Amino acid sequence: MENHWKMWNAECAALEPEREILALEITTQMADKWLLWTLSVLAEEGSPLRFSRIMERVEGVSQKSLTKTLRQLERDGLVTREMFPEVPPRVEYTITELGLGMLEHVRPLWLWTVQNLENFERARRKYDERRG
């Protein structure tokens, strides 16, 4: 991961490279295949959710990918993980305030995109005409 956006975000020009990389990592992770879906499932629930319940709601995800996704979310403080030493084991995930804040700040971008869908569709049609 390198030093993107450098000149763009003048506000953050003073940001140390290392921290800029972190910020970049956080934001780009949001585009990971299952991340936002997983996060939004937890947000919807509001209360703790077991691994298997999450997996049911995030349709199509593999355990491997869900585990990886939840690890990332936990690592960045967007989700908390609590393990109960029972048999069979129980693990519960809960979205944090930070996680809710993230969703809150992603949504406007998503809504704007949806509102401009016709622009995007038109652009793609024109492009396909030009190129074939």
Add this chain to the structure above:
Amino acid sequence: MENHWKMWNAECAALEPEREILALEITTQMADKWLLWTLSVLAEEGSPLRFSRIMERVEGVSQKSLTKTLRQLERDGLVTREMFPEVPPRVEYTITELGLGMLEHVRPLWLWTVQNLENFERARRKYDERRG
């Protein structure tokens, strides 16, 4: 590309699957390695920029990746491409209103992330302590 976020964006529940996929594609592309940097370079300039000028400013990008990035941007109407049949050839790229709008709507997310960097750093430190 599948049917993510399904339940999350209640506002868009009525969205046809195909259009949801498009919206998802548009937004997740923003995390592509060179896309936002390229777009921001064009936004900064404001006026048309030649391929090689862009490549200078987006430090580290290969021609292949820059070409691919610009094609995507052009395809989605975020950038226009004008070719001049000269020798040697000249190609100019210009950001569109749609492109500027996109940047405008990505920036709040970026700023929020930067403002919460210490939260993320703290979360990662704690995580590393727990896990090692």
Add this chain to the structure above:
DNA sequence: CGGGATCCTACCGGATACTG
């Protein structure tokens, strides 16, 4: 100059099998 074509590598994510 602005790419296209090709080769190569790293990594992502799915499928499957195994385990505390």
Add this chain to the structure above:
DNA sequence: CAGTATCCGGTAGGATCCCG
């Protein structure tokens, strides 16, 4: 149940060469 370990195909992206 909630993972970990392993294999594997597809793809993103860098490097290089070539062409109008």
